[in-house]
Amino acid sequence: xxxxxxxxxxxxxxxxxxxxxxxxxxxxxNLVVLDRxxxxxxxxxxxxxxxxxxxxxGRASRILVLDVAEGExxxxxxxxxxxxxxxxxxxxxxxxxxxxxxxxxxHTGQHILSAAFVRLFDIPxxxxxxxxxxxTIDLETSSLSAAQIETAERLANxxxxxxxxxxxxxxxxxxxxxxxxxxxxxKQTGELRLIDITDFDLTACGGxxxxxxxxxxxxxxxxxxxxxxxxxxxxxxxxxxVNTARKDYAALVEAAGLYSAHIHDLPQQIQKxxxxxxxxxxxxxxxxxxxxxxxxxxxxxxxxSSPRTIIAVFPERDAVFLKLLALKLxxxxxxxxxxxASGTEQLTLxxxxxxxxxxxxxxxxxxxxxxxxxxxxGAADLAQGGLTGSFDLARIQTVLQEVASKL
Numbered sequence: 344x345x346x347x348x349x350x351x352x353x354x355x356x357x358x359x360x361x362x363x364x365x366x367x368x369x370x371x372x373n374l375v376v377l378d379r380x381x382x383x384x385x386x387x388x389x390x391x392x393x394x395x396x397x398x399x400x401g402r403a404s405r406i407l408v409l410d411v412a413e414g415e416x417x418x419x420x421x422x423x424x425x426x427x428x429x430x431x432x433x434x435x436x437x438x439x440x441x442x443x444x445x446x447x448x449x450h451t452g453q454h455i456l457s458a459a460f461v462r463l464f465d466i467p468x469x470x471x472x473x474x475x476x477x478x479t480i481d482l483e484t485s486s487l488s489a490a491q492i493e494t495a496e497r498l499a500n501x502x503x504x505x506x507x508x509x510x511x512x513x514x515x516x517x518x519x520x521x522x523x524x525x526x527x528x529x530k531q532t533g534e535l536r537l538i539d540i541t542d543f544d545l546t547a548c549g550g551x552x553x554x555x556x557x558x559x560x561x562x563x564x565x566x567x568x569x570x571x572x573x574x575x576x577x578x579x580x581x582x583x584x585v586n587t588a589r590k591d592y593a594a595l596v597e598a599a600g601l602y603s604a605h606i607h608d609l610p611q612q613i614q615k616x617x618x619x620x621x622x623x624x625x626x627x628x629x630x631x632x633x634x635x636x637x638x639x640x641x642x643x644x645x646x647x648s649s650p651r652t653i654i655a656v657f658p659e660r661d662a663v664f665l666k667l668l669a670l671k672l673x674x675x676x677x678x679x680x681x682x683x684a685s686g687t688e689q690l691t692l693x694x695x696x697x698x699x700x701x702x703x704x705x706x707x708x709x710x711x712x713x714x715x716x717x718x719x720x721g722a723a724d725l726a727q728g729g730l731t732g733s734f735d736l737a738r739i740q741t742v743l744q745e746v747a748s749k750l
Contacts, residue, residue, distance in 0.1 A: 381436065480575070563578060717730030
């Protein structure tokens with residue numbers, strides 16, 4: 344038993360009539376198998392169709408088709424929103440046409456784009472994935488230049504503008520090989536379904552496609568990244584390309600407004616801001632170091648123990664300052680142990696000692712963090728820990744004093 348695939352011969356068939364061969368609940372899902380269907384199941388990188396099944400008197404009973412998958416026995420499984428439909432029931436199906444049309448644009452566009460990379464650079468496509476917002480192809484190459492990307496995009500859009508016919512053909516594997524099919528399925532035997540883009544591409548594919556390249560509208564290449572299997576190219580076609588370009592432009596206009604600049608000047612403005620921010624960060628860090636050094640001198644002036652044990656809690660300081668202060672304290676004299684804490688919403692502890700002191704700051708930090716319910720550790724001379732959530736600074740002060748008493 345197998346399902347007759349109506350979409351094999353007509354990708355624009357949105358409404359059809361069929362009979363229920365099987366209806367059951369499997370794995371918590373409602374499953375319906377029809378004798379024939381135009382619903383496309385997820386496969387070959389293309390996602391499934393959705394729609395409605397209507398049945399009963401006056402077609403009053405209506406259930407949603409939420410997912411479609413291919414069974415091992417060749418049947419198409421329709422996963423629906425409601426319990427089982429009686430076997431033998433005649434159903435009247437309607438596919439979500441805008442979703443199908445979008446998928447046809449993306450998939451046909453992928454064929455053209457993959458063929459363009461082969462024709463121009465002899466770079467084959469390893470895989471294709473259709474997402475909700477964008478699509479990707481993984482190319483079998485170690486690198487791809489900006490010039491190659493632009494050239495492939497230009498050729499693909501030229502083919503679209505020429506409005507070449509896209510035909511469905513069927514052929515045995517031997518015949519398909521003689522015809523010069525770009526890509527053959529690895530395991531399929533017998534008759535193949537071929538998608539023929541006039542004088543540009545011929546490839547075996549079971550998906551849904553436009554009738555002519557002009558119906559794709561356009562192809563826009565976007566993100567390019569290196570992946571394990573090669574180079575991944577993100578693209579969008581048709582209405583997706585228009586919507587994406589509109590969103591991108593709106594984001595650029597908004598960003599340009601923040602800089603009081605033209606969108607074309609944004610890279611320079613951003614680079615300038617980054618350089619200014621980097622310079623400001625260096626100046627702030629230098630100032631923070633000076634403050635930490637002054638604070639270290641002040642704390643050491645008030646200590647005469649041996650070793651000089653500094654216990655201090657800074658509610659308004661962050662972890663960066665605390666670590667700077669600890670390092671300044673440990674480097675100023677050869678006999679210093681610093682037990683420091685900071686923070687209001689997030690607690691930071693830093694323990695440090697001058698090189699050559701006998702204590703192990705890392706071990707002490709682990710013990711304190713275990714007591715407080717936080718995490719931390721480090722080396723013998725420097726350790727850091729943290730605690731999120733509610734805590735009492737007065738208790739932290741007491742804990743630090745307890746640590747100091749064990750030195």
